[in-house]
Each structure stands twice: as C-alpha cells, then as structure tokens.
Amino acid sequence: MKHTKTAFSIFFLLILGSFLFIWLENELTFREQLKERSLPSGLHPIVEEKRDLLVNQAAEIGIDILITDGYRSPEEQDGLHSQGRNTPGSVVTHAQAGESYHNYGLAIDYALRLDDGSVVWDTTRDGNGNGESDWFEVAAIGKELGFDWGGDWQRFKDYPHLEITFGLSIRELQQGWRPEDKME
CATH class of the missing domain: 3.30.1380.10 (Muramoyl-pentapeptide Carboxypeptidase; domain 2)
Incomplete structure (x- = not known):
C-alpha cells in the first residue's frame, strides 16, 4: 500500500509538473507575442x-x-x-x-x-x-x-x-x- 501511495504521488507530481511547464511556456510565449505586436510607436x-x-x-x-x-x-x-x-x-x-x-x-x-x-x-x-x-x-x-x-x-x-x-x-x-x- 505504501508503494502505491508513493507511485501515485510521483505520478501526480509528474502530471502537475508537466501542466505547470506547459502553462509557463505558453504564458511566456503569449507575453512575448503581446509585447512584440501590441506596443505602439507613436500617438494614436x-x-x-x-x-x-x-x-x-x-x-x-x-x-x-x-x-x-x-x-x-x-x-x-x-x-x-x-x-x-x-x-x-x-x-x-x-x-x-x-x-x-x-x-x-x-x-x-x-x-x-x-x-x-x-x-x-x-x-x-x-x-x-x-x-x-x-x-x-x-x-x-x-x-x-x-x-x-x-x-x-x-x-x-x-x-x-x-x-x-x-x-x-x-x-x-x-x-x-x-x-x-x-x-x-
């Protein structure tokens, strides 16, 4: 039973880590794109x-x-x-x-x-x-x-x-x- 909990915890942490990695990568890409495309260079x-x-x-x-x-x-x-x-x-x-x-x-x-x-x-x-x-x-x-x-x-x-x-x-x-x- 103890090994099952440990395996489950490792599996959960891997899933959570993957999710966080994908989210962070997408967030950084989004911010870079936003900065590149949206900042004006003069008066509206x-x-x-x-x-x-x-x-x-x-x-x-x-x-x-x-x-x-x-x-x-x-x-x-x-x-x-x-x-x-x-x-x-x-x-x-x-x-x-x-x-x-x-x-x-x-x-x-x-x-x-x-x-x-x-x-x-x-x-x-x-x-x-x-x-x-x-x-x-x-x-x-x-x-x-x-x-x-x-x-x-x-x-x-x-x-x-x-x-x-x-x-x-x-x-x-x-x-x-x-x-x-x-x-x-």
Whole structure:
C-alpha cells in the first residue's frame, strides 16, 4: 500500500509538473507575442488629430502652446520615473514603463510658449488678456475635445497632462487591449 501511495504521488507530481511547464511556456510565449505586436510607436491617430485641434483652437484665442510630450517609449518612461529618485531632478511621474497612457500613445503634455519663444509652465499667466488663466483655458479646450485633464485628478495633480483613454484602464492596456483607430 505504501508503494502505491508513493507511485501515485510521483505520478501526480509528474502530471502537475508537466501542466505547470506547459502553462509557463505558453504564458511566456503569449507575453512575448503581446509585447512584440501590441506596443505602439507613436500617438494614436485620434489623439494626434485632437492634439492638432487643441493647438489650433488655443491659437484662435491668442494662446500659443507647445506640445512637450506625446508617445513615450518604455525606456523614456523609466528614465522619467527615475528622475528625482535615482537621477538628479524633481519627481515628475509616479508611473513606470507600461503604467502611463503616454506609453500607449494616448496622452500628451503641453506648456505655454511666449512671444520670445521661451516655454513656461505658469498656470496663472493671462497672456491673451481676457482675465482668465491661459493654462486653464487650454485645459477647457482639451476637455471639450474629449481629453481627460490631469489637473482634475484628486491625488496627483498633473497640470500639463491630457489623455484620451477610450475607457481602457492601464491594466487592460497592459493585457493587450487597444482602442480602435477611428471613432464610430
């Protein structure tokens, strides 16, 4: 009886080990394929179109903006994440590679460009003289175009940030979900 239990245990462990080996091999293959086929290399076409509309509509009311960031590669994201932690500078993001909508081509950042060509991140500036903050006017245009604005976030205010998520979470994007290239 003891030999039967031992044989059964060995048989069970062999079956379990085989199952785990096959599962792990398939999981690694799936992740490699997902990484190869699904990471974008630029802005999503709809985000790109809305970015251009934002720049033009801001210019129509006398605000010159510069898009300071759009798509970010995983390496760029990790470089920004290390800033203020492992490299000199201030912390500018809490997102590591794969944790930012920038990594999926779904986000942009902007700043105000002055007449002399310099760039400022001044949220109180009223360069067009209408009594309203240029920064908040640009954010309002962005929201009208369908962007979510980082200045509305509860915990970490990211005033330069605009994103269109298409209803997808970062977790879903990490799992390979992607928005359509056209709006219906």
